[in-house]
Structure formats: structure tokens, C-alpha cells
Amino acid sequence: MKITVIGTGYVGLVTGACLADMGNNVMCLDVDEAKVAMLREGRIPIYEPGLEELVQRNVEASRLQFTNDIEASVAFGDVQFIAVGTPPGEDGSADLQYVLAAARNIGRHMANRKVIVDKSTVPVGTADNVRAAVAEVLAERGVELPFGVVSNPEFLKEGSAVKDFMGPERIIVGADSDEDVAVMRRIYGPFQRTHDRLMVMDLRSAELTKYAANAMLATRISFMNEMAGLAEALGADIEHVRRGIGADSRIGYHFLYPGAGYGGSCFPKDVQALIRTADEFGLPMRVVHAVEATNVEQKRALARKAIARFGEDLSGRTFALWGLAFKPNTDDMREAPSLEVIDELTRRGARVCAHDPVAMHEAGKLLAGNDRVTLADDMYAALEGADALIIVTEWKVFRAPDFERVKRALKTPVIFDGRNLYDPADLRDLGFDYEGIGRR
Ligand code: NAI
Known part of the structure; x- marks a missing residue:
């Protein structure tokens, strides 16, 4: 099938690459020119296990391409997946400006029937809004063209996104036409090896399910x-x-x-x-x-433990921090607890020396304005002279460190473990003052 995916973020890029890998012809559109330029060179803007090989393989096979050209992307796919961001607005409600912009672009350039698939996470009723946005633009153009709107929320997890997309536990399809359901069955058939995992429901139920x-x-x-x-x-x-x-x-x-x-x-x-x-x-x-x-x-819990141990005024203190990404196997730091911990400690005068196995580049951008933070390329280097180690993300490499080296590097052998990686009794035997979350 010829498929367009709008938005090449964590969801859109994985969706596009996985659909291409099943033999579809996929064009991925993004308005971010730098991102598209990077992808065209075979470079992946995010860290996601298995994604780079998948993208390269399908680009080489000419099944996957990237573009900034909205008109070309609308013309390309009979199915148009919308996978753009839906960030929180000021009052916490989902900001739909990118979804609706994508919908209007489709209306503006379409010349044949399109199935428009909402893959972004969107509030109940958005499919109706997408339909209205497309209809409005078509009316402005003075043309009448058929189109369908489908809700197909995504359940992949960052860090195992390719695996999740390739072997989904369920595929939710909200639709109001048999024709559109048939298209979705065709697309997702190859992803359901053992049994039918596609659940068809009305649009609102699909939106609410996510x-x-x-x-x-x-x-x-x-x-x-x-x-x-x-x-x-x-x-x-x-x-x-x-x-x-x-x-x-x-x-x-x-x-x-x-x-x-x-x-x-x-x-x-x-x-x-x-x-x-x-x-x-x-x-x-x-x-x-x-x-x-x-x-x-809870995002303040680790900082609270540090304050309980070292006092409200943390000036002169240094904390080593392991783990910046919001979870392992991703470089995504959006709403990461590490940011909250760093903010609280540095506001109280402390210095933080942080390390993450893959999120260092992202951290460099996000923490550039905080001169109390330094980033260490090596997990042990982050510990040098620190008053305590704070573990925020449970990366595998943090699970079995060289504890003697950790102890030697720290000024005082204190560990606040936000992920309960170690056995408290073992750590005490090794001479650490160790505190987990809810541990005895
Ligand atoms: P993202 O922020 O990584 O990527 C969104 C992309 O859309 C960006 O590259 C942006 O430049 C592009 N974009 C924005 N407006 C555009 C337009 N009009 N035309 C073309 N491209 C446009 O977002 P992410 O994380 O991929 O999330 C996308 C949606 O999927 C959100 O609604 C999110 O809630 C949902 N979702 C995210 C998951 C995740 O793990 N990240 C998992 C499941 C759902």
C-alpha cells in the first residue's frame, strides 16, 4: 500500500519504518527541515533500539522516504497517518494545533479518497474535529471529495518501540465505515502472527481507550x-x-x-x-x-531525602546523578524526574554532576542554562568528590557497578537510589549509607 506518515518523532518514525518493513511504500513527512535532512542522510534523530537498521534497510530498498513537501506527501499515500505531537496546553488540555494543521494540509491538497488515521494521542471528539477541519478546507476549495477518519491510538513503549510495533498486544481501530476498517485490517494483517489482535470500535471509545x-x-x-x-x-x-x-x-x-x-x-x-x-x-x-x-x-522524593540528610541549604554540596532519561533505553527527557531533582538541588545551592548512557546530548540542550550542572561522559567520573550518589534511571549499567570504585570516588559513601536497584543489606555491608524508595 502507499502510506504517508505525518510527523517523524518517536511514534511517526517507528510507524513509518515498521510499515515499510512489511512491504508498504511509505513517505514520512515532517515540517522540521533539519530532522528530514538528517533522516535522508540515514541518521536517526532519536535513540531507539533497532530503529537505525530498520530505517536504513527500508530506505535502501526504496520503500521508505522522507520529505518536507506537504503537497507531495498528501498526493503520495491513500492512507495518511497523523503522528504529530499533542503537547499539553497551558491548562493541561491537549494542544491539537499540530493535528489540525496536518488535517487541513490533507484537505488542501488531496485529489482522491484518503483514509486519515489519527495515531497521535488525542482527546475524545478529535476525530470529529479532524473531519470538520478537512471538510472546511475542501469547502473553501469548492470541491467535494470522499475521505474517512479513523482513530488508531499507539501503544508502543519508548525503549522497545520497534518490538512493540512489530508484535502488538492489541491494535485499536475506531471507525465508522466498513471500508476504512478493511483498509486498517489490510495494513495490520502482517503484524498479527498468531491471532487477530485488531479490535474494532467506535471512534470515541478508541480515543478514550488510549x-x-x-x-x-x-x-x-x-x-x-x-x-x-x-x-x-x-x-x-x-x-x-x-x-x-x-x-x-x-x-x-x-x-x-x-x-x-x-x-x-x-x-x-x-x-x-x-x-x-x-x-x-x-x-x-x-x-x-x-x-x-x-x-x-514523588518527583521531589529523592531531593527530599538529600535535604533530610544534608540540610535545607545545600551550597557547597555536590551530588552525582546517574540517569537523566525518563526511563532506560531512550534519550527522551521530556518530564523526566531527573530534571525535577536537579532543579531542586541546584536551587538550594548544590552542584550536580550527571551521567546518562545515551541522553547526554539531550541533557546538554536542556540543562545548558544551569551553570551548577556538569555532565560527565563516564558514570564513575560523575562520582568524583560528590557528597552522595543519586540514581534516577534504572539503566542496566547501573545495576552492578564496581562498588569499591564508587566508594573510593565519593567523598561520603551515601547513595539515594530512586529505582531500588540494590539490596539494602548488601550495600550496608559494603559500607554505604544507602536509602531506596520504601525500603527498610
Ligand atoms: P514527537 O514530538 O517526538 O514528534 C512529533 C513530530 O511531528 C515532530 O518531529 C514535529 O516536527 C512533527 N510535526 C508537527 N507538526 C507537523 C505537521 N503539521 N506536519 C508534519 N510534521 C509535523 O512526538 P511523539 O513522541 O512521536 O508523539 C506523537 C504522538 O504520539 C503524541 O500524541 C503522543 O502522545 C503519542 N504517543 C507517543 C508515544 C511515545 O512513546 N512517544 C507512545 C504512544 C503515543
């Missing part, structure tokens, strides 16, 4: 973070509690890890957008409000 999934996952995290705080106060160990409740098949082990708070480009903004949607309809979601408020607090 928010419900993210809000549920965020709820589990905030619940565990709150429970970890209670465990600390009561002298219990959250790790025992986690295993004790996870064994219950109704609960399960996934997403039961307490930590430094959730970040990333999805959970925080999607939880906020859901809250706004519900508020708008006069049905405030109390649970989801609490999930958000708990997370805001």
Missing part, C-alpha cells in the same frame, strides 16, 4: 509510590509488599515498582488531559487527580 490505559498504568505507579512512603514511615519494606501483592493474579507484577515518579512524553500529559476532559464534562475524576498530585510529590 487515555484509560495510560491513566490506569499511572495509577498503579502512584499507588505504589504512596504505599512506599507509608512503608518507610511504618518500618516495612515495599519490596516484600510488592512481591506479596504481585503474586495475586488479579494484581500481577507489571507496573508495581515504586520509584522517582513517572515522567516521559505520555503519562504526565495524558493524565492531565484526561483530567481536563472530565472536568469539562462536570465529572471530575478524583482518582486520576490524586494520581497526578501524588506523582508531582
Whole structure:
């Protein structure tokens, strides 16, 4: 099939490359000229395991191309996937300007029937808005052309995006025409090896499914973070509690890890957008409000531990920080807990020396304005002379460090572990003053 993907970010680039790998002809459009130039040279603007080879393979096979040319991209695909950003607006609601701009571009240049697929995470009712935007532009042009609108929210996870897209647990398709459903079945058929994972529903249910999934996952995290705080106060160990409740098949082990708070480009903004949607309809979601408020607090947990140990005034102190990306296997630092920790510590006069296995370039851009932060190319170099080590992201390389080297490098052997990577008893035996989240 001939497919256009609009937006070559984490979702659009993976979608385009995976669709091309299944034999489709894919054109990826982005308005960011530098990004397109980079992609044309075979360079990938983001870190995502397996993506570079996938893109290069499909570009070489002439199934995948990148462009800034809106007109050409609209002409190219019979199916137009919209995968542009939907960042939070000032009041927390999803900002739809990029989605609607993409929709209007399609209306402006289309000359035959198009299936327009919303892959971006968008509030309930957006498919109607996309339809209205396209219809309005067509009316301005004075032409009548058929088109369909489909909601196909994406559930890939950064860090395993290619694997997730290639082997999805489910594919949600919201549609109001059999013709469009048939197109989506054709596109996704090759991705469903063992059984039919495509779920067809109405547009609104599909749109809401994405928010419900993210809000549920965020709820589990905030619940565990709150429970970890209670465990600390009561002298219990959250790790025992986690295993004790996870064994219950109704609960399960996934997403039961307490930590430094959730970040990333999805959970925080999607939880906020859901809250706004519900508020708008006069049905405030109390649970989801609490999930958000708990997370805001939790992102301060590591800094609070440092303050409890070293005092409110941290001038003269230096902290080593391991992990800047919001989670392992990505360079994405949007809403990363590390930013919150760094902000709180440096505002109190401390210096921070940070290291991340892949997010150093991103960190360089985001932290350029903070002269109390230095970035170390090596995880051990970040420790030199620091008063404590703070672990924010659970990268594999941090799981089994050379503890003797860590101890030698630190001024005082203090570790605040926001991801509970180590056994507290082992660390104490090694001579560390070690604090995890909710650990005894
Ligand atoms: P991103 O910010 O990485 O990429 C968006 C891209 O769209 C940018 O390259 C931007 O230049 C481009 N763009 C903006 N307006 C455009 C236009 N009119 N025409 C062409 N290109 C345009 O965003 P990301 O992370 O890929 O997210 C996209 C959507 O997918 C969001 O709604 C997000 O919530 C959702 N999503 C994201 C996931 C993730 O893990 N990042 C997972 C599942 C859904």
C-alpha cells in the first residue's frame, strides 16, 4: 500500500519504518527541515533500539522516504497517518494545533479518497474535529471529495518501540465505515502472527481507550509510590509488599515498582488531559487527580531525602546523578524526574554532576542554562568528590557497578537510589549509607 506518515518523532518514525518493513511504500513527512535532512542522510534523530537498521534497510530498498513537501506527501499515500505531537496546553488540555494543521494540509491538497488515521494521542471528539477541519478546507476549495477518519491510538513503549510495533498486544481501530476498517485490517494483517489482535470500535471509545490505559498504568505507579512512603514511615519494606501483592493474579507484577515518579512524553500529559476532559464534562475524576498530585510529590522524593540528610541549604554540596532519561533505553527527557531533582538541588545551592548512557546530548540542550550542572561522559567520573550518589534511571549499567570504585570516588559513601536497584543489606555491608524508595 502507499502510506504517508505525518510527523517523524518517536511514534511517526517507528510507524513509518515498521510499515515499510512489511512491504508498504511509505513517505514520512515532517515540517522540521533539519530532522528530514538528517533522516535522508540515514541518521536517526532519536535513540531507539533497532530503529537505525530498520530505517536504513527500508530506505535502501526504496520503500521508505522522507520529505518536507506537504503537497507531495498528501498526493503520495491513500492512507495518511497523523503522528504529530499533542503537547499539553497551558491548562493541561491537549494542544491539537499540530493535528489540525496536518488535517487541513490533507484537505488542501488531496485529489482522491484518503483514509486519515489519527495515531497521535488525542482527546475524545478529535476525530470529529479532524473531519470538520478537512471538510472546511475542501469547502473553501469548492470541491467535494470522499475521505474517512479513523482513530488508531499507539501503544508502543519508548525503549522497545520497534518490538512493540512489530508484535502488538492489541491494535485499536475506531471507525465508522466498513471500508476504512478493511483498509486498517489490510495494513495490520502482517503484524498479527498468531491471532487477530485488531479490535474494532467506535471512534470515541478508541480515543478514550488510549487515555484509560495510560491513566490506569499511572495509577498503579502512584499507588505504589504512596504505599512506599507509608512503608518507610511504618518500618516495612515495599519490596516484600510488592512481591506479596504481585503474586495475586488479579494484581500481577507489571507496573508495581515504586520509584522517582513517572515522567516521559505520555503519562504526565495524558493524565492531565484526561483530567481536563472530565472536568469539562462536570465529572471530575478524583482518582486520576490524586494520581497526578501524588506523582508531582514523588518527583521531589529523592531531593527530599538529600535535604533530610544534608540540610535545607545545600551550597557547597555536590551530588552525582546517574540517569537523566525518563526511563532506560531512550534519550527522551521530556518530564523526566531527573530534571525535577536537579532543579531542586541546584536551587538550594548544590552542584550536580550527571551521567546518562545515551541522553547526554539531550541533557546538554536542556540543562545548558544551569551553570551548577556538569555532565560527565563516564558514570564513575560523575562520582568524583560528590557528597552522595543519586540514581534516577534504572539503566542496566547501573545495576552492578564496581562498588569499591564508587566508594573510593565519593567523598561520603551515601547513595539515594530512586529505582531500588540494590539490596539494602548488601550495600550496608559494603559500607554505604544507602536509602531506596520504601525500603527498610
Ligand atoms: P514527537 O514530538 O517526538 O514528534 C512529533 C513530530 O511531528 C515532530 O518531529 C514535529 O516536527 C512533527 N510535526 C508537527 N507538526 C507537523 C505537521 N503539521 N506536519 C508534519 N510534521 C509535523 O512526538 P511523539 O513522541 O512521536 O508523539 C506523537 C504522538 O504520539 C503524541 O500524541 C503522543 O502522545 C503519542 N504517543 C507517543 C508515544 C511515545 O512513546 N512517544 C507512545 C504512544 C503515543
